[in-house]
Amino acid sequence: MMRRNILLLLMAVLLVSCVKKDPVEAKIDALLAQMTLDEKIGQMNQLTGMGLSDDMKQQIKDGKVGSILNEVDVNIINNLQRIAVEESRLHIPLIFGRDVIHGYKTIFPIPLGQAASWNPATAEAGARVAAREASSVGIRWTFAPMVDVSRDPRWGRIAESCGEDPYMNAVFGAAMVKGFQGDSLSNTTSIAACAKHFAGYGASESGKDYNTTWIPDVQLRDVYLPPFKAAVDAGAATFMCSFNDINGVPSSGNKYLNRDILRDEWKFDGMLVSDWGSIDQLILHGVSENQKDAALKGIEAGVDMDMMGFVYISHIKSLIEEGKVKESFIDETVRNILRLKFRLGLFDHPYATPDTTAFYKPEALAAAKEAAVESAVLLKNNDILPLVGQYKSIAVVGPMADAALEQFGTWSFDAEPAHAITPLKAITDMYGKQYNIIAEPGLTFSRDSNATGIAKAVAAARKADVVLFFAGEEAILSGEAHCRADLDLPGLQNQFMSALKATGKPVVMVVMAGRPLTIENQIKDASAVLFAFHGGTMAGPALADLIFGKAVPSGKLPVTFPRMVGQIPVYYAHKNTGRPASNIVTIDKIPVGVFQTSLGNTSFHLDAGDKPMYPFGYGLSYSTFEYSKVTLSAKTIEKNQTLTAECTVTNTGKYDAKEVVQFYVRDLVASLARPVRELKGFDKVFLKAGESKTVKFEIDASNLGFWHQDKTYYAEPGEFQVWISKDSQSGEPLNFVLK
Ligand code: NOJ
Numbered sequence: 001m002m003r004r005n006i007l008l009l010l011m012a013v014l015l016v017s018c019v020k021k022d023p024v025e026a027k028i029d030a031l032l033a034q035m036t037l038d039e040k041i042g043q044m045n046q047l048t049g050m051g052l053s054d055d056m057k058q059q060i061k062d063g064k065v066g067s068i069l070n071e072v073d074v075n076i077i078n079n080l081q082r083i084a085v086e087e088s089r090l091h092i093p094l095i096f097g098r099d100v101i102h103g104y105k106t107i108f109p110i111p112l113g114q115a116a117s118w119n120p121a122t123a124e125a126g127a128r129v130a131a132r133e134a135s136s137v138g139i140r141w142t143f144a145p146m147v148d149v150s151r152d153p154r155w156g157r158i159a160e161s162c163g164e165d166p167y168m169n170a171v172f173g174a175a176m177v178k179g180f181q182g183d184s185l186s187n188t189t190s191i192a193a194c195a196k197h198f199a200g201y202g203a204s205e206s207g208k209d210y211n212t213t214w215i216p217d218v219q220l221r222d223v224y225l226p227p228f229k230a231a232v233d234a235g236a237a238t239f240m241c242s243f244n245d246i247n248g249v250p251s252s253g254n255k256y257l258n259r260d261i262l263r264d265e266w267k268f269d270g271m272l273v274s275d276w277g278s279i280d281q282l283i284l285h286g287v288s289e290n291q292k293d294a295a296l297k298g299i300e301a302g303v304d305m306d307m308m309g310f311v312y313i314s315h316i317k318s319l320i321e322e323g324k325v326k327e328s329f330i331d332e333t334v335r336n337i338l339r340l341k342f343r344l345g346l347f348d349h350p351y352a353t354p355d356t357t358a359f360y361k362p363e364a365l366a367a368a369k370e371a372a373v374e375s376a377v378l379l380k381n382n383d384i385l386p387l388v389g390q391y392k393s394i395a396v397v398g399p400m401a402d403a404a405l406e407q408f409g410t411w412s413f414d415a416e417p418a419h420a421i422t423p424l425k426a427i428t429d430m431y432g433k434q435y436n437i438i439a440e441p442g443l444t445f446s447r448d449s450n451a452t453g454i455a456k457a458v459a460a461a462r463k464a465d466v467v468l469f470f471a472g473e474e475a476i477l478s479g480e481a482h483c484r485a486d487l488d489l490p491g492l493q494n495q496f497m498s499a500l501k502a503t504g505k506p507v508v509m510v511v512m513a514g515r516p517l518t519i520e521n522q523i524k525d526a527s528a529v530l531f532a533f534h535g536g537t538m539a540g541p542a543l544a545d546l547i548f549g550k551a552v553p554s555g556k557l558p559v560t561f562p563r564m565v566g567q568i569p570v571y572y573a574h575k576n577t578g579r580p581a582s583n584i585v586t587i588d589k590i591p592v593g594v595f596q597t598s599l600g601n602t603s604f605h606l607d608a609g610d611k612p613m614y615p616f617g618y619g620l621s622y623s624t625f626e627y628s629k630v631t632l633s634a635k636t637i638e639k640n641q642t643l644t645a646e647c648t649v650t651n652t653g654k655y656d657a658k659e660v661v662q663f664y665v666r667d668l669v670a671s672l673a674r675p676v677r678e679l680k681g682f683d684k685v686f687l688k689a690g691e692s693k694t695v696k697f698e699i700d701a702s703n704l705g706f707w708h709q710d711k712t713y714y715a716e717p718g719e720f721q722v723w724i725s726k727d728s729q730s731g732e733p734l735n736f737v738l739k
Contacts, residue, residue, distance in 0.1 A: 010318035025699040039063040040334045045313040061087045069097040074354045077138035085350045093346040097141035101411035104133035105359040109375040110409040113533030115558035117164035117374035117659040119684045120175035129364040131191045136351030143194040147173035151569045152398045154207025155484035159410050159514035164571045165556030166681045168602035170230035177234040186345035195231035197242030200224045209481045221707035237269045245671040250285045252278040253297035271336045278308040280636035299724045304333045315457025372535035372542030378553035378620040379529040386549025395464035396459040400472045400512040409534025410479025426540035444473045445489040458499045467507045478514025487518040503523040516561040525570035554658035556619030563613040572616040572728035577603045581610030617727035622651030630724045636737045639701045644698040647724040658686045663697040666721040
């Protein structure tokens with residue numbers, strides 16, 4: 001009787017679930033049933049915009065294109081969409097994609113800068129602004145966020161990442177997904193996010209773009225994958241493959257990554273696009289003989305859409321006819337693409353409503369300015385900043401002082417320099433009446449090798465009471481395929497700084513760059529240093545506010561700054577090794593003719609020592625903060641219990657200011673050697689001068705664990721340490737035991 005009842009119940013559940021099929025899936029079923037094989041393959045083809053060319057129109061009419069990237073003219077977009085919706089046999093809309101990475105028209109700081117804010121809300125706000133602006137021209141898909149953990153500042157794409165830490169990339173990536181996608185994808189101001197580049201791209205050898213990576217599975221899962229998993233959890237609608245091979249298998253042909261992990265383990269039901277031509281590039285990688293084999297590998301690996309590779313459109317049909325690929329494979333792929341289009345509401349609202357007021361709205365500019373304020377990191381301050389009335393004349397020099405295009409940073413295809421406010425403009429507009437501003441660029445661009453202007457800038461510095469030196473890198477020196485082996489300030493900027501120092505005037509150096517730079521000597525020469533990354537449209541007003549004290553710096557480094565390139569990779573979450581650095585004897589201290597074993601025999605560089613220039617998490621304020629002793633809720637916790645760590649932070653300085661409080665953990669003894677510290681939480685708190693707040697962090701077995709060689713994640717019982725600290729190097733650890 002009992003068994004019969006259970007059986008009946010099961011049947012009823014089955015019946016209800018059949019009847020109540022997700023309406024989107026039902027629509028996909030109905031559409032798929034009508035599609036020819038050619039139409040299915042057409043959906044898997046993404047082309048770059050060619051305006052209203054006859055060829056493009058015909059291909060759309062014939063159902064040979066599923067998506068177009070890099071078309072931004074709303075009239076062209078609507079025109080092409082009209083052909084897809086009205087003239088193609090099944091009226092399936094196109095989806096228009098674009099690299100809207102840190103803004104469409106209103107440009108926010110580069111993602112590395114946004115991460116320096118340690119304020120995910122600014123990243124979410126930036127992505128929301130970008131979505132509103134881009135969607136107004138019909139772009140409903142962005143190729144962001146990039147959540148590649150990046151531990152090599154030579155790699156130009158570090159600019160697009162949120163730095164070296166998995167947790168930071170996870171938190172910021174999720175915030176950006178939320179911002180791009182809004183409350184619902186079907187809202188016409190939402191754009192589909194794309195978590196990229198799946199996976200391990202940041203580990204490219206010698207920081208050269210597109211290069212080989214070797215990543216053991218435990219490291220892949222502990223370091224490189226968590227931000228992608230967080231993107232899935234945040235609802236990212238799409239993923240993009242990376243260009244690199246990973247342990248010999250390029251991502252676009254990597255079944256383990258794209259099917260086993262992304263689909264099977266994480267249950268991702270969105271769409272996976274290749275990178276530009278990356279399926280075709282399986283040939284150049286040397287894993288496919290020809291395009292047909294590349295297409296086979298791509299489809300077997302679960303890559304749904306071929307971005308500008310032409311291999312799916314050219315070869316999938318014959319692969320099916322030859323029985324090498326099952327049509328059901330293709331159906332799954334097309335299902336993922338159609339699901340995205342339905343979720344975006346493109347079948348109901350295929351067209352964009354042109355809206356010339358969508359760009360540069362006051363609230364967008366205000367959010368961009370706030371993000372730029374929060375992104376700047378004060379590296380040094382010999383009591384000179386903020387400049388508050390003690391000086392009469394100020395020299396504004398350097399190649400980045402008035403370089404509208406350069407302050408946008410990488411990936412700002414649609415930005416308009418006329419809308420950017422440079423530091424020189426902001427300072428002149430805001431403080432030109434109060435101070436005598438003497439502007440002299442010295443160098444016309446960051447790589448300029450013509451020294452004649454430097455003499456003029458030095459003459460300007462001599463006339464002034466204080467010098468503001470805007471140094472850095474032009475936008476073109478970072479980003480995709482823009483990697484550097486030398487991380488000094490380019491061109492004659494070091495010489496420029498030495499000449500400014502020689503005037504005896506205090507020099508405030510503001511660095512606008514796409515990556516950490518090796519500027520140790522310039523920092524020594526400067527009285528204060530603000531590292532501002534590329535701050536976007538509103539970099540100028542933001543920096544003016546910071547320099548003159550209307551705002552207080554609150555950024556902290558999302559990546560370790562090396563002293564020398566030879567230290568790379570240098571990151572805070574390194575292992576202890578069997579010979580941790582101690583007894584540092586640097587090259588200048590080694591006595592001549594000394595016996596070999598007189599040195600420390602520990603892990604450091606003779607010339608660089610064991611410390612970076614600045615650690616991860618570092619950043620100063622105009623105020624000062626004191627941290628009380630940390631207290632723990634228990635000395636021992638069971639696997640199902642939560643540990644709370646708390647500490648009181650007091651603003652002991654004169655300024656109301658924000659402080660980024662960081663929470664780190666170390667697993668002291670485990671079956672695999674663990675990092676010396678791992679970031680597990682952070683909180684940016686606002687404290688009025690004199691105010692105190694208690695900051696709490698919680699941790700339990702679910703995030704004390706790590707990946708093991710048998711592909712399982714769990715926390716091992718034993719002793720752990722926790723820190724609540726200002727950065728990744730300071731603070732006193734407390735111990736607790738996980739039972
Ligand atoms: C190549 C880049 O790797 C990727 O990040 C970008 O989204 C695509 N090109 C499209 O422009």
